Amino acid sequence: xxxxxxxxxxxxxxxxxxxxxxxxxxxxxxxxxxxxxxxxxxxxxxxxxxxxxxxxxxxxxxxxxxxxxxxxxxxxxxxxxxxxxxxxxxxxxxxxxxxxxxxxxxxxxxxxxxxxxxxxxxxxxxxxxxxxxxxxxxxxxxxxxxxxxxxxxxxxxxxxxxxxxxxxxxxxxxxxxx
Amino acid sequence: xxxxxxxxxxxxxxxxxxxxxxxxxxxxxxxxxxxxxxxxxxxxxxxxxxxxxxxxxxxxxxxxxxxxxxxxxxxxxxxxxxxxxxxxxxxxxxxxxxxxxxxxxxxxxxxxxxxxxxxxxxxxxxxxxxxxxxxxxxxxxxxxxxxxxxxxxxxxxxxxxxxxxxxxxxxxxxxxxxxxxxxxxxxxxxxxxxxxxxxxxxx
Numbered sequence: 001x002x003x004x005x006x007x008x009x010x011x012x013x014x015x016x017x018x019x020x021x022x023x024x025x026x027x028x029x030x031x032x033x034x035x036x037x038x039x040x041x042x043x044x045x046x047x048x049x050x051x052x053x054x055x056x057x058x059x060x061x062x063x064x065x066x067x068x069x070x071x072x073x074x075x076x077x078x079x080x081x082x083x084x085x086x087x088x089x090x091x092x093x094x095x096x097x098x099x100x101x102x103x104x105x106x107x108x109x110x111x112x113x114x115x116x117x118x119x120x121x122x123x124x125x126x127x128x129x130x131x132x133x134x135x136x137x138x139x140x141x142x143x144x145x146x147x148x149x150x151x152x153x154x155x156x157x158x159x160x161x162x163x164x165x166x167x168x169x170x171x172x173x174x175x176x177x178x
Numbered sequence: 179x180x181x182x183x184x185x186x187x188x189x190x191x192x193x194x195x196x197x198x199x200x201x202x203x204x205x206x207x208x209x210x211x212x213x214x215x216x217x218x219x220x221x222x223x224x225x226x227x228x229x230x231x232x233x234x235x236x237x238x239x240x241x242x243x244x245x246x247x248x249x250x251x252x253x254x255x256x257x258x259x260x261x262x263x264x265x266x267x268x269x270x271x272x273x274x275x276x277x278x279x280x281x282x283x284x285x286x287x288x289x290x291x292x293x294x295x296x297x298x299x300x301x302x303x304x305x306x307x308x309x310x311x312x313x314x315x316x317x318x319x320x321x322x323x324x325x326x327x328x329x330x331x332x333x334x335x336x337x338x339x340x341x342x343x344x345x346x347x348x349x350x351x352x353x354x355x356x357x358x359x360x361x362x363x364x365x366x367x368x369x370x371x372x373x374x375x376x377x378x379x380x381x
Binding site for chain 1: 187195196199200203227230233234236237238240242243244245246248249251252253255256259
């Protein structure tokens with residue numbers, strides 16, 4: 001998510017309460033925000049809820065945003081934190097059935113490649129939230145270690161450690177479900 | 179390759195699988211290129227990892243588009259939020275909405291002149307003119323104030339036989355003179371609408 005020059009104008013207009021400018025920002029950033037949420041949460045409905053709530057929070061908190069250039073990182077932070085909160089409250093209320101076994105037992109309607117991609121997608125949603133957020137931001141969104149540390153408000157070595165554990169956990173999971 | 183405990187992360191050749199994972203995921207150059215080129219264990223592990231990361235990259239390339247309704251839903255919820263939580267309006271502001279005042283700033287304070295006062299002055303200014311009458315009950319003029327500037331809307335009745343242009347020009351002149359002379363405010367415009375004619379049956 002690279003902030004374009006006219007985005008900075010939109011951000012400053014929205015900071016002054018210009019709802020038209022904010023609507024344009026939501027239009028431009030809805031897909032990156034939703035994509036991160038979907039990849040962390042794994043569920044389209046939850047992802048849409050989190051995306052909406054994140055933009056509402058962004059609208060309310062915009063006047064406190066000092067560095068307008070940092071809007072995209074700031075938005076990633078709001079979305080990621082909301083995803084992690086959603087996972088925590090979901091874990092407390094329900095236990096997800098183990099869909100991965102069901103998926104692999106299904107007859108061979110889908111191609112092998114699709115099945116493996118689906119298995120990978122589910123394996124990612126089984127990573128711990130602490131591992132999942134840096135994994136999604138790095139491997140799927142392509143953010144740098146520095147950007148991820150900024151989004152998750154921690155240090156680069158801490159991110160590297162979490163990411164390393166995430167990669168090994170994923171490898172282990174994929175071996176088990178082969 | 180067994181995955182039991184810490185030993186599971188070490189290949190038969192003694193190399194750590196963890197190193198190879200980061201090599202493949204981050205696209206780093208190998209730490210021991212000579213060894214990797216000839217070691218079957220390393221090559222098998224690298225093959226497995228390249229395959230897995232090929233899938234990860236395929237997943238990253240997958241096109242995801244957010245539903246368009248997100249935009250309208252967010253904007254609607256902001257509007258609802260604004261309507262549901264009215265900000266606290268200071269008493270000053272409420273009063274100024276009920277009674278609108280023109281303001282005359284001086285070095286020693288502000289004089290506030292209610293718009294109804296200006297409207298009464300307009301009525302008096304018109305009443306003395308020949309051939310011109312007011313419509314409805316007094317005050318019939320409406321006054322829009324903006325600081326020390328006022329705009330006046332004035333409905334008039336004109337006596338039959340009198341030139342409408344001359345009568346309205348006389349009314350406009352009189353209103354400007356009286357309002358500006360008595361209040362010190364500036365009249366931006368006097369918009370006159372001729373609404374009635376009187377004295378036709380008598381004439």
